[in-house]
Amino acid sequence: MKSEIIAVGSEMLTPSRQDTNSLYLTERLNEIGVTVSFKTIVGDRKKDLVGVIRNALARTDIVILMGGLGPTEDDLTREAVAESLALKLKRDAPQVAALHARAATWRITMPENNLKQADLIEGATFLSNPNGSAPGQWLETTYSGFRKLIMLIPGPPHECKPLFDDECLPRLKEIVPLRHLARRVLKAAMIPESQADKLLAPIYTAYSDVETTILAHAGDIQLTLLCSKSNEELAEQRVEELATKLEEALDDWMYSAEGESLEQIVLYYLGLRQATLAVAESCTGGLVAQRITSVPGSSRSFLGGVVVYSNEMKTIFADVSAKLIEQHGAVSSEVASALAEGIRKKTGATLGLGVTGIAGPGGATETKPVGRVYIAVSDDQKTDAFERNFRGDRNRVREWASQQALDLVRRKLM
Amino acid sequence: MKSEIIAVGSEMLTPSRQDTNSLYLTERLNEIGVTVSFKTIVGDRKKDLVGVIRNALARTDIVILMGGLGPTEDDLTREAVAESLALKLKRDAPQVAALHARAATWRITMPENNLKQADLIEGATFLSNPNGSAPGQWLETTYSGFRKLIMLIPGPPHECKPLFDDECLPRLKEIVPLRHLARRVLKAAMIPESQADKLLAPIYTAYSDVETTILAHAGDIQLTLLCSKSNEELAEQRVEELATKLEEALDDWMYSAEGESLEQIVLYYLGLRQATLAVAESCTGGLVAQRITSVPGSSRSFLGGVVVYSNEMKTIFADVSAKLIEQHGAVSSEVASALAEGIRKKTGATLGLGVTGIAGPGGATETKPVGRVYIAVSDDQKTDAFERNFRGDRNRVREWASQQALDLVRRKLM
Numbered sequence: 001m002k003s004e005i006i007a008v009g010s011e012m013l014t015p016s017r018q019d020t021n022s023l024y025l026t027e028r029l030n031e032i033g034v035t036v037s038f039k040t041i042v043g044d045r046k047k048d049l050v051g052v053i054r055n056a057l058a059r060t061d062i063v064i065l066m067g068g069l070g071p072t073e074d075d076l077t078r079e080a081v082a083e084s085l086a087l088k089l090k091r092d093a094p095q096v097a098a099l100h101a102r103a104a105t106w107r108i109t110m111p112e113n114n115l116k117q118a119d120l121i122e123g124a125t126f127l128s129n130p131n132g133s134a135p136g137q138w139l140e141t142t143y144s145g146f147r148k149l150i151m152l153i154p155g156p157p158h159e160c161k162p163l164f165d166d167e168c169l170p171r172l173k174e175i176v177p178l179r180h181l182a183r184r185v186l187k188a189a190m191i192p193e194s195q196a197d198k199l200l201a202p203i204y205t206a207y208s209d210v211e212t213t214i215l216a217h218a219g220d221i222q223l224t225l226l227c228s229k230s231n232e233e234l235a236e237q238r239v240e241e242l243a244t245k246l247e248e249a250l251d252d253w254m255y256s257a258e259g260e261s262l263e264q265i266v267l268y269y270l271g272l273r274q275a276t277l278a279v280a281e282s283c284t285g286g287l288v289a290q291r292i293t294s295v296p297g298s299s300r301s302f303l304g305g306v307v308v309y310s311n312e313m314k315t316i317f318a319d320v321s322a323k324l325i326e327q328h329g330a331v332s333s334e335v336a337s338a339l340a341e342g343i344r345k346k347t348g349a350t351l352g353l354g355v356t357g358i359a360g361p362g363g364a365t366e367t368k369p370v371g372r373v374y375i376a377v378s379d380d381q382k383t384d385a386f387e388r389n390f391r392g393d394r395n396r397v398r399e400w401a402s403q404q405a406l407d408l409v410r411r412k413l414m
Numbered sequence: 415m416k417s418e419i420i421a422v423g424s425e426m427l428t429p430s431r432q433d434t435n436s437l438y439l440t441e442r443l444n445e446i447g448v449t450v451s452f453k454t455i456v457g458d459r460k461k462d463l464v465g466v467i468r469n470a471l472a473r474t475d476i477v478i479l480m481g482g483l484g485p486t487e488d489d490l491t492r493e494a495v496a497e498s499l500a501l502k503l504k505r506d507a508p509q510v511a512a513l514h515a516r517a518a519t520w521r522i523t524m525p526e527n528n529l530k531q532a533d534l535i536e537g538a539t540f541l542s543n544p545n546g547s548a549p550g551q552w553l554e555t556t557y558s559g560f561r562k563l564i565m566l567i568p569g570p571p572h573e574c575k576p577l578f579d580d581e582c583l584p585r586l587k588e589i590v591p592l593r594h595l596a597r598r599v600l601k602a603a604m605i606p607e608s609q610a611d612k613l614l615a616p617i618y619t620a621y622s623d624v625e626t627t628i629l630a631h632a633g634d635i636q637l638t639l640l641c642s643k644s645n646e647e648l649a650e651q652r653v654e655e656l657a658t659k660l661e662e663a664l665d666d667w668m669y670s671a672e673g674e675s676l677e678q679i680v681l682y683y684l685g686l687r688q689a690t691l692a693v694a695e696s697c698t699g700g701l702v703a704q705r706i707t708s709v710p711g712s713s714r715s716f717l718g719g720v721v722v723y724s725n726e727m728k729t730i731f732a733d734v735s736a737k738l739i740e741q742h743g744a745v746s747s748e749v750a751s752a753l754a755e756g757i758r759k760k761t762g763a764t765l766g767l768g769v770t771g772i773a774g775p776g777g778a779t780e781t782k783p784v785g786r787v788y789i790a791v792s793d794d795q796k797t798d799a800f801e802r803n804f805r806g807d808r809n810r811v812r813e814w815a816s817q818q819a820l821d822l823v824r825r826k827l828m
Binding site: 011012013014015016017018020023024026027030035036037038039040041042043048051052055059211213215222224279281284285286287288289290292293294296297298299302303304305306307308309310312313316317346347360361362394395398 | 425426427428429430431432434437438440441444449450451452453454455456457462465466469473625627629636638693695698699700701702703704706707708710711712713716717718719720721722723724726727730731760761774775776808809812
């Protein structure tokens, strides 16, 4: 079955706001075998809305409208759906009472206008919204002789998502022909971009019944495999087969077959080896530490880190000798190694990680361009340093460098 | 004039991809007085595309199609536009030559299929694309008796944005009636959410000719004021007048009237006072350091930081005494102060910042819930510590805490 998601609200047509609910809804819909064929974003003008709703009804089976259910004059979704289908709106007495009760608990007097949230489209039922005042609506109807399903759900993400999960999905599952969705997520780090597609495309294009999407960002690629079939076993088998071939091709670039982040995997291996990690960062400025500590429970394996921008700080916090810095420059393989060794010894961690580089836009020298980064990993046996050259602006270089640093720690632990 | 932006590509109907080019285009279009009335996302099916294009032509004056201009069979935007308007496609000889030349410089033999990128819609002109192989197209035509403008531009952001700026905007400016857009961006930190709207709405709603959008995220609000008028002076005057009133209401919550980030402002004040900053972070795990160092040139005022998760690290890197931690707990106002003082003395910075708290999901105690954070700012005169309680998951708490920490440094410097 084909669906269209319509995000309603003039603010989503400005340069600073974007509908993101639809990504969540799409994932949920795909899981039960419903395709999203169109997404439309429309402002709070009733004429525009009515046109958009009629277009959607003409081209899809399921129409989901998000937003425009609030109490203000700009909230016109109810009215527009009713007009599109020449249906009446009727004020619902129990819902009016519920709105009054809600206002009472908040100790506010409710403006008369708020009562429009109790207007129910002829033939629709309310969808309960425990996180806001405006209930959703569910309408099964016909349009030009075809059966159509229309959902009106609130726009704020913390209202939209639970309402969709709790009220819409169970009802949808009863209507949509049962499909099983098999899903696998593979992740790989630092695979050269030119190689990724050359390597992977010949494999996944041979599986036309598995939808493979590739998301690439700063040294990280994520492959999502989706296969929807009425036969569950067959769907799982097809995804499994393709995943196995892709895993082989990705070789040791692959770090996760379950969707975990690279920092989660690093922490997993640290736990497995009963090892600890400490980091000394220059150009990444705390990004590596921040990524690791974003994972709950990271304190078990991550001892801490230092952000050492200036030469003095490298000496104070990671025991890098001033002479070494003078001799090789702060951005050098030697200083990266000294940072890794210094922070390891100072903290007593099993592994030390050192990162130094030129994130730009300033700081380049004749021999060291913007994007040059040295990363070193040290344990009690030895210290390995790596030279890398990343392209892009300051933030890109920092993202790539943090990804490369985490991946080198992963490889060290494997 | 009304416009519609159409993003073409099945990948943008998946849960993991989203059109973001349209935000950029919207900003550029708004600046010359063109409103975006609709945004549509459609997959790579010609029938769907033709329907979407016809809808757009029926309801707007300017239709911008992004994507679907590449060489593969899925790239159908040219064909769909031609079909929608019953126009012919003609292979353009100079463009064929250009494609061959481009392939030659890359030392690759070009597949025959690639030549479809040289197909020009009848009446259209090519828009040069120095960053990719597929040129854009510019078409002025009529639809149902009305004048319409259609642009076909490539989808990849690094091709789309420069092409739009260099090729589309200058042509658009000649067609669109001259409007002047006055624009101001105000930013404020840590203003209580409930207060923001109550305070600001009565002010900006009185200026119906100024479009005010408010973007709120983890203790940061951004107000964008836009006013488009044929009279430049009047547009500027209206925005200025509203901005002045809002600035007064925002009082010292406001940190920027020019759109700078909070970390930029902190660095600006540090520079102004010839002061330096060092940070010792526990629960924010490097996020404060990472935000500050994301600004180019931050090394001039930011000496460095330590990420001290464990008690031992607090002692090693920030000279916090083990006894103090035992006495008050690692998450306490006293330890926050000791972190701030310790890092200040250890680095010789003018200001020291200490952050300790419970980001969750684990770690809560009977007296200290998840979200409890202590932040201290220290100079050579005194150390002030603050207790805060933030709501949300681990990442939300960390974001709020880093925002509050930066704002406290800003207030100290003011």
